[in-house]
Amino acid sequence: DIHMTQSPSSLSASVGDRVTITCRASLRISTYLSWYQQRPGKAPKLLIYAASNLQSGVPSRFGGSGSGTEFTLIISSLQPEDFGTYFCLQSYSTPWTFGQGTKVEIK
Amino acid sequence: EVQLAESGGGLVQPGGSLRLSCEASGFNFNTFSINWVRQAPGKGLEWISYISLTSGSIYYADSVRGRLTISRDIAKNSVYLQMNSLRAEDTAVYFCARSRNSGMDVWGQGTTVTVSS
Numbered sequence: 421d422i423h424m425t426q427s428p429s430s431l432s433a434s435v436g437d438r439v440t441i442t443c444r445a446s447l448r449i450s451t452y453l454s455w456y457q458q459r460p461g462k463a464p465k466l467l468i469y470a471a472s473n474l475q476s477g478v479p480s481r482f483g484g485s486g487s488g489t490e491f492t493l494i495i496s497s498l499q500p501e502d503f504g505t506y507f508c509l510q511s512y513s514t515p516w517t518f519g520q521g522t523k524v525e526i527k
Numbered sequence: 528e529v530q531l532a533e534s535g536g537g538l539v540q541p542g543g544s545l546r547l548s549c550e551a552s553g554f555n556f557n558t559f560s561i562n563w564v565r566q567a568p569g570k571g572l573e574w575i576s577y578i579s580l581t582s583g584s585i586y587y588a589d590s591v592r593g594r595l596t597i598s599r600d601i602a603k604n605s606v607y608l609q610m611n612s613l614r615a616e617d618t619a620v621y622f623c624a625r626s627r628n629s630g631m632d633v634w635g636q637g638t639t640v641t642v643s644s
Contacts, residue, residue: 470628
């Protein structure tokens with residue numbers, strides 16, 4: 421199985437800050453990587469697919485990069501509505517696996 | 528509106544069975560693969576099953592293989608998850624999600640399964 425390691429596990433940042441979340445795959449997965457935001461009690465929401473493509477309707481302050489084993493989600497200017505937990509997902513090979521999540525809090 | 532809606536969750540005793548449903552609306556159901564993803568209380572997300580648009584490809588996580596069966600009914604725009612021999616560790620919110628562009632772009636609201644005596 422491909423193991424996905426996210427870092428950090430949590431962070432606290434101020435409105436306007438640049439936030440970076442990293443996901444590392446235990447094997448090379450090309451760009452079969454997507455990012456999700458999940459607010460408490462809600463379903464996950466797709467932000468980025470194929471490592472760097474912004475999902476329709478998602479604000480442009482969200483961006484993704486990487487290929488192979490190292491991937492990054494960047495929020496260029498954190499907004500109050502960006503709180504929640506962020507997950508990466510590899511869909512290169514089954515079983516598809518999620519990172520353990522990064523909890524983002526607004527200071 | 529493009530939507531997925533899960534139903535069928537509830538309280539079941541260990542060893543019991545449930546069938547979850549995921550009904551699609553607002554899009555051509557025949558042209559998308561569907562996943563089931565679960566989330567145990569206070570935990571992260573776990574992918575558990577996938578069914579391709581023609582049901583020709585079906586995959587399961589090791590944690591559920593042999594106990595859960597995924598299927599789809601094109602006429603009813605629905606995907607099902609038959610869950611047998613349920614265990615306490617199957618307690619979770621179960622989401623169905625549409626596959627697209629190597630991601631999951633549409634999610635249902637989730638249905639809660641509690642396995643307890």
